[in-house]
Amino acid sequence: MSDVNARIGDIVNSNDIVLFMKGTPLFPQCGFSSRAIAILEHLGVPYESVDVLQDMEIRQGIKAFSEWPTIPQLYVKGEFVGGSDIMMEMYEAGELHQLLADSGIAAQG
Template sequence: MSDTNERIADIVNTNDVVLFMKGTPLFPQCGFSSRAVAILDHLGVQYESVDVLQDMEIRQGIKSFSDWPTIPQLYVKGEFVGGSDIMMEMFEAGELQQLVTDAGVASAS
């Protein structure tokens, strides 16, 4: 496994919820990342974010790590969930709330 894949695996496996995004939660750099942050904030869960614009190796590596071509990407308890469109569909269906509840993800406080 490459150093980049090891770094990504470490981030994904040491945080309950991770959002690989463009920008930061306070200053998203694209509409899709902004939507993903809004969904997670609405769920009220603790999450780690990784700004892929600050690290080109992570930006390219996350795409091969997940075999998913776009960013943002959401991981819950080490499992890839999807991008912002999948997050929105799951949120609207109540599935994302159920996923974080079943996973025992801590609430943001």
């Protein structure tokens, strides 16, 4: 498991925003991943996505890495934020936008 933890750690630490999801931003494979992408797209921030359906080691490893049982999972500046429900709550309360601003991540465009 340490090899997959190192791979996940590299992904998380080399991108300001990473979403581990089922599918891709253009073709999400579950409603929760679709909602998470919609939130990030609405915020207009650059992000990296990882399709856990393409790599079973990462699919299982991310759950242990974050100690969170479900996917999608959002990371900002190397820190685990939560899944789509937490993202939605934070977005609706303005907290997700504030977290990104506090992290120095600005909307593009």
